[in-house]
Amino acid sequence: DAKTTQPNSMESNEEEPVHLPCNHSTISGTDYIHWYRQLPSQGPEYVIHGLTSNVNNRMASLAIAEDRKSSTLILHRATLRDAAVYYCILRLDSGYALNFGKGTSLLVTP
Amino acid sequence: DSGVTQTPKHLITATGQRVTLRCSPRSGDLSVYWYQQSLDQGLQFLIQYYNGEERAKGNILERFSAQQFPDLHSELNLSSLELGDSALYFCASSLRAGSNTGELFFGEGSRLTVL
Numbered sequence: 001d002a003k004t005t006q007p008n009s010m011e012s013n014e015e016e017p018v019h020l021p022c023n024h025s026t027i028s029g030t031d032y033i034h035w036y037r038q039l040p041s042q043g044p045e046y047v048i049h050g051l052t053s054n055v056n057n058r059m060a061s062l063a064i065a066e067d068r069k070s071s072t073l074i075l076h077r078a079t080l081r082d083a084a085v086y087y088c089i090l091r092l093d094s095g096y097a098l099n100f101g102k103g104t105s106l107l108v109t110p
Numbered sequence: 111d112s113g114v115t116q117t118p119k120h121l122i123t124a125t126g127q128r129v130t131l132r133c134s135p136r137s138g139d140l141s142v143y144w145y146q147q148s149l150d151q152g153l154q155f156l157i158q159y160y161n162g163e164e165r166a167k168g169n170i171l172e173r174f175s176a177q178q179f180p181d182l183h184s185e186l187n188l189s190s191l192e193l194g195d196s197a198l199y200f201c202a203s204s205l206r207a208g209s210n211t212g213e214l215f216f217g218e219g220s221r222l223t224v225l
Contacts, residue, residue, distance in 0.1 A: 043216030
């Protein structure tokens with residue numbers, strides 16, 4: 001599986017935008033980019049995914065570089081509830097399970 | 111609420127024992143995944159079933175086994191337990207196996223403590 005690299009931790013102020021980066025320089029043409037997050041004491045939850053174009057949903061936006069070697073998860077206005085570990089995962093076309101890395105631990109301060 | 115139900119929520123047992131963790135997937139989901147999360151290893155994929163058949167295997171120990179029943183619920187059996195097996199065990203489900211876009215829905219986990 002192609003690997004992703006994320007910062008171990010990031011910090012943001014409440015109500016400010018947060019940009020969570022992910023590098024995936026060995027991504028293949030059929031890999032989708034998925035983002036999940038895990039709030040304290042809970043199971044992971046789906047955030048967003050994309051292939052080539054930028055994507056928006058009610059939770060976040062996903063900006064994908066033109067060469068697809070990096071992507072950024074954007075939380076438009078961070079809330080205290082967004083404090084979680086965010087995982088950037090590549091999912092192979094022929095793969096089934098998600099292989100989670102270490103993720104980025106996001107701290108949101110009031 | 112993801113719709114995925116895991117039991118028990120907490121389990122304390124001794125080394126050498128055997129335990130069974132149970133997972134009921136979301137209604138209509140055919141695929142079930144098991145993950146182990148420990149402090150030092152992070153979230154590790156163990157095994158996946160699709161409509162009763164084993165579909166993919168990850169870092170699952172030989173002491174561990176799983177199955178998916180005709181009603182689609184799944185059980186993860188852990189035997190000859192060791193201290194290092196203490197972890198959170200998550201079950202996830204999705205509608206279709208092999209789909210790049212099918213999101214996984216995770217349960218709240220079963221916390222296993224081996225003393």
